[in-house]
Amino acid sequence: MKEYILEAKGVEFRYPDGTGALNGINIAVEKGKKVAVLGSNGAGKSTLFLHFNGILKPHKGNILFNGQPVCYKHKQLTELRKNVGIVFQDPDTQLFSASVWQEISFGPINLGLPKEQVIQRVNAAMEATGITGLKDRPTHFLSYGQKKRVSIADILSMEPQVIIFDEPTAWLDPKLSLQVMEIFDLLNQQGKTVVLSTHDVDLAYTWADHIIVMEQGQVVGEGPPEVIFLKEDLVCNTGLERPFIVDMYLELKKSGYILSNKPLPRTKEALFALLAAQKTAAV
Amino acid sequence: MKEYILEAKGVEFRYPDGTGALNGINIAVEKGKKVAVLGSNGAGKSTLFLHFNGILKPHKGNILFNGQPVCYKHKQLTELRKNVGIVFQDPDTQLFSASVWQEISFGPINLGLPKEQVIQRVNAAMEATGITGLKDRPTHFLSYGQKKRVSIADILSMEPQVIIFDEPTAWLDPKLSLQVMEIFDLLNQQGKTVVLSTHDVDLAYTWADHIIVMEQGQVVGEGPPEVIFLKEDLVCNTGLERPFIVDMYLELKKSGYILSNKPLPRTKEALFALLAAQKTAAV
Amino acid sequence: MNMMKGYLTAFLAMLGSYFIFPDNAYAMHIMEGFLPVKWSIIWSVITLPFIIVGLWSIQKKVSNSPSLKMLLGLAGAFAFVLSALKLPSVAGSCSHPTGVGLGAILFGPFAMSVLGVIVLLFQALLLAHGGLTTLGANTFSMAVAGPFVSYGIFKLLQKFGTPLWICVFMAAALGDLATYLTTSFQLALAFPSETGGVLASMYKFAAVFAVTQLPLAISEGLLTVLVMNVLTVH
């Protein structure tokens, strides 16, 4: 049986101004998976994330962590926030301290850990994000990419089971995006569940185990990437694009260059391998 | 002879903290073209743009508009800013007025135009960006995509000859990106020179007439997209990626699926057409 | 007699404007080392209770709404950044807004005293405007006298049903004037004239700084009205 670490059951939420509301969301995030949430600006992705961490409380419905409905009392909330960390979109709204070292120590200290353990966790988080050298630099002298890493270390130091990233690659150039994505893969290999929202369909297609498509506060599609992006009407109606690899695969198949009935290739390399295999078979 | 509307000649500029500096930039932007500037974060793209508009003054070298060196006196600066508009990266820092109408009229009013003309220009700009319906809405309550359009209309209403877009598609979902790019094409068809910076190599490859690659405050490559992206070492050394279309084309050619010596296809459709033509020829 | 005063003022004004013009940045901060030790201590002791009461009142409010701490932090940063902006002054010179009136109206005078002392400390250390030994005196004029006058004027005028923009304008402008007169008074106390004593000295300092401070008060008043107009819309 599948083990779900985070679930939303019939979650409804309304902001006073009406934007980013949730209209009956049902989602289950499987433990240890890489999940990408797609959806246009204002579809409610960030609002949903704030629910997973107990910052927002649904007006209707429930959030479940490890199968247990979240209880909005002090102690249980702390427990939830310890286990579900959110890295916010803009590091400038997340970082509150001018000292990188103090910034990262905030979370573990709030967990009430002894000092030695806090120091050890802060060091580990800085190492994992490759910012050990920035320890004595003030936050305001860091580049955007460096601030992004600090904001990730902020959460890593709390050692949550689930880490949620809100638009982690927006405003990063391709090289930095790649480095950040490598951090995510590493975290996932260590057994953490990683959830992220993005606009980049190519990235989501290649990276994710499971894709959730949101639109106007509702889940309009869910499934493995190979399935989601073949649903013509889903892709069209939600302002998504088909990933380039899928497009190319379908075209090559249509033209008869690829005959096999193997599953959709997930990476450029897999597609090229498929082509090469075909070629060899033909010869 | 080619007519250059914007030129940078030996431009050097240094920020106190050293980032985003320019180290002897030579660039010439041809009138009426679509130019994409590529480069990693901090390569100096935005700094260069602020020079084109006279916000920053080079410590060495010259900026030329229509062949004339820019003079940093009040009247000439006004003239330059009237003709070279910049749409900044983050609409949240560009919009400052209470209502959309006020916001867009800010530029033309500062140009000292008579009221009727201001009204007419604001209406035209709102129409071109498809935001006529938002006229009386306060800017703070718009969605990100709407704000982006307002920030474009801001500049259109000044009717500049050159429009510069700093990372126009960052944070936009694919559908909105496409719509924004359509606006750019329309502007270009009306004879305006369009310059943009982006991290999206696929977009730059398909859209631009001319590509400029910047790295650490210098121009390290320049030319038509089909040429630039075939330069292996340039692409590798600057942290760029090869556009997917180029990658695919080369792979298909290597595998012998494409034989022709036709120029590189610029769009997905052109690549597919090439494949289809090949197929027909083979049969 | 009045005419006489006019001449003297004109002379002192020339003296002031000669050195201060065109960018008198932070004329209303008494510089490091300018006050004798005695007066540094006296003004610090006078100011301290306001800070303590301010901290105490903030602490009480924070325990009810923990997000207030972030709001005050951002408000303090806003005040600092605002004071670094160049304000086109009505007299043609350039000065800087203080945001004292705005802060007092929005957050109350005691909270403003706490934010004020921090902002002044940062201005001393990051920009070398003001100083450490003069922190007490500067805090009293900028973050106690200014906000309390602003707040008092605002509440008073509101009571009489004065239109909001006049309340705001008067609160900000008179708050600035209160700061300027307090600083002049502080300098006069520390450096009384050989003849005429504190009062003559006060007149001297007030006249010198009037050149820049009167237009600044009007500019600040106008700016605060503009800002409040936008804020009331939201």
Added chain:
Amino acid sequence: MFSIDSYAYSNKLRKVHPAEKCAFAMVTLIICLAASSLLTSLAVLLIMSAAVVGYAGIPFRVFAGFMSLPVSFLLVGVLTIAVTVSREPGVYLWGLSFWGFNLGITAAGVAAAVILLFKSLGAVSCLYFLSLTTPMIDIIYVLRKMKVPALFIELMTLIYRFIFVLAETAEKIYTSQSSRLGYAGVNVSFSSLGELASTLFIKSFHRSQMLFQALSSRCYTGGLNVLDNYYEFSIKNMLFIAALDLGIAALSLYSGGGQL
């Protein structure tokens, strides 16, 4: 705008215990003020310049530039003190008199002004020593060790951090406004600045709410508790500082200073 701040992080005395630097700056500053003697002021000015340029490695040209910043206030203040306005006739070095008023400069006035001028310059050099060698995070650390209330420390931390964030935003808005000719005249400058200030305020408000959310998600419950940085005291430094300040104090007594 914040070059003092960037020197504080990059100077050669960065790793010295902040309490040592604070003590050196403050004790010397107080001796300089209390002494009110020309000789002491000059000695302090010299020692602090040597510390900033020689030990901290700040280029002399830069330091001289910083020292000249407060000069305009200083000159105005000093001249105002030197000038006496009175209806009584007096012994003036230079003076004007009209309609029964005398306006002039007396010998005593000049002497007082010169002492004040150099005393202030000496004091300012102490302030600069502290701010050019000690980053704000370290000063906050010292204040915390001095048991300044936590609320005050936390507000300082937040204000310091967000000064830079808001300054960047303000600069972007300003740039965007001026690229649309928003500062081309006095009237338009005024309304542009008003809009800048209000936009910045609204953004500050939103930011504070988002910061609260971000901190809450990291279990914030009312206290901004963080790890302390770690510094080591140096006996050598402390002896050196004590010797220097005792020397300056002795010089002051010798030269007849000492009145408050």
